Amino acid sequence: MTEQISFDALADKYLPLFARIAEGALDRERRRTLPAEQIGWLTQAGFTGVRVPAEFGGDGASLPQLFRLLVALASADPHIAQALRGHFAFVEDRLYAPHGDNRSLWLRRFAAGELVGNAVTEIGSVGLGEVQTTLERAAGDLTITGRKYYTTGSIFADWIDTWAGGPAGDEVAALVSTDSTRVTVTDDWTGFGQRLTGSGTAVFDAAPVQHDHVYDWTERFPYQTAFYQLVLVSVSAGIARAAVDDGIRQITTRARAFSHGNGTETRHDPQVLESIGRLAAQATAAEAITVQAAEALQGCFDARGGTEELIAERKKIAEIRSAEAQLVATRASLEAATQLFEGLGASAVSTDLLLDRHWRNARTVASHNPVAFKARIIGDFLVNGTEPPYEWTIGIVKRDAKTER
Known part of the structure; x- marks a missing residue:
């Protein structure tokens, strides 16, 4: 066994690169420059294969190690950490898959730097739980046609992992090459935060799909919902840390003090110091609970090949841990992004500093899979033993007109 x-070895390899990425993050945010070059640095360094076993050319990181790295990356640039969400989810799917040529091929591709984007959600008049994108068969060939939005990371990717209705009426995941002229990815995301994740529109116009790049949707790795959510949680935790670090820099370098404050310098004002201390503790708690939830995901991975009962139990715990982490990290990121201004004065709102980016980014991440429902789900599980939902969709709820009142 390897x-x-x-x-420490992973940190030595990747943290200096994250620091390099952080150097230009503020300017990219200000100019709305997509981080394609920086993501290229990560693929060249092997970060796309950080979870891939060493025998296939990767680092062989565990899930807790991966999420510690994602928090650090999000602290450097939250857009990039979120842009890699679909990639690491597909890596996890192939890692969990039975051993075979298909699995080995993809693992080597990841280690070599190939990147996968994400395109699942459809907007407009789509029924709840329905999919309008179709995978069709003609003369033995497969093509995919449809339009997706919130296609995080796809504009940077070699492949797009997408959801479609299959030729037999089933639901499938299809890997579509972005090299095809029948695939168009547009950076038209209009959100006020996380504007550099490439979360825009992907259009498939009868784009070709290889037969061995189609997977039964119901056979994806069982903890995928918790995994996808935990990537967003790690982004929130990273934003919290970045906001605290910016607050520390502002406090340390602030020359002027208020006459009604409690110190001749802001850096010695006990109220300001208490505020930043509380925020730092919350940021640390957000990272810690993220890693704890990742340990539950690791438990799911380690149960691979076990009994259905064991897999179901591990999956349930992972979902609850992910929801708990979302509650904590969301609060930490939003509070840090707001409270860092306490005691700093009007100069802190200068657009040159762009400190508002932390709140905009935190609010945007928190609006994915709304946190409003999570505390109830956790409580219902703890009190009544109710199973948490394992698959979330959004759409129009269709009701029988006869039952409407």
Whole structure:
């Protein structure tokens, strides 16, 4: 058995690169420059294969190690961490899959730097749980046709992992090459935050799909919902840390003090110091609970090949841990992004500093899979033993007109 890589080794390899990415993050945010070059640095460094076993050319990181790295990456640039969400989810799917040529091929591709984007959600008059994108068969060939939005990371990717209705009326996941002229990805995301994730529109116009790039949707790795959510949680935790770090820099370098404050310098004002101390503790708690939830995901991965009962139990715990982490990290990121202004004065709102980006980005991430429902789901599980939902969709709820009142 291959020895598990240490987090220190992973940190030595990737944290200096994250620091380099952070150097230009503010300017990219200001100019709305997509981080294609920086994502290229990550693929060249092997970060796309950080979870891939060493025998296939990767680092062999565990899930807790991956999410510690994602928090650090999000602190450097939250857009990039979110843009890699679909990639790491598909990596996880192939890792969890039975051993075979298809699995080995993809793992080597990831280690070599190939990147996968995400395109699942459809907007407009789509029924709840329905999919309008179709995978069709003609003369033995497969093509995919449809339009997706919130296609995080796809504009940077070699492949797009998408959801479609299959030729037999089933639901499938299809890997579509972005090299095809029948695939168009547009950076038309209009959100006020996380504007550099490439979360725009992907259009498939009878784009070709290889037969061995089609997977039964119901056979994806069982903890995928918790995994997808935990990537967003790690982004929130990273934003919280970045906001605190910016607050520290502002406090440390602020020369002027208020006459009605409690110190001759802001850096020695006990009220300001208490505020930043509380925020730092929350940011640390957000990262800690993210890693704890990742340990539950690791438990799911380790149950691979076990009994259905074991897999179901591990999946349930992972979902609850992910929801708990979302509650904590969301609050931490939003509070840090707001409270960092306490005691700093009007100069802190200068557009040159762009400190508002932390709140805009935190609010945007928190609006994915709304946190409003999570505390109820956790409580219902703890009190009544109610199973948490494992698959979330959004759309129009169709009602029988006879039952309307």
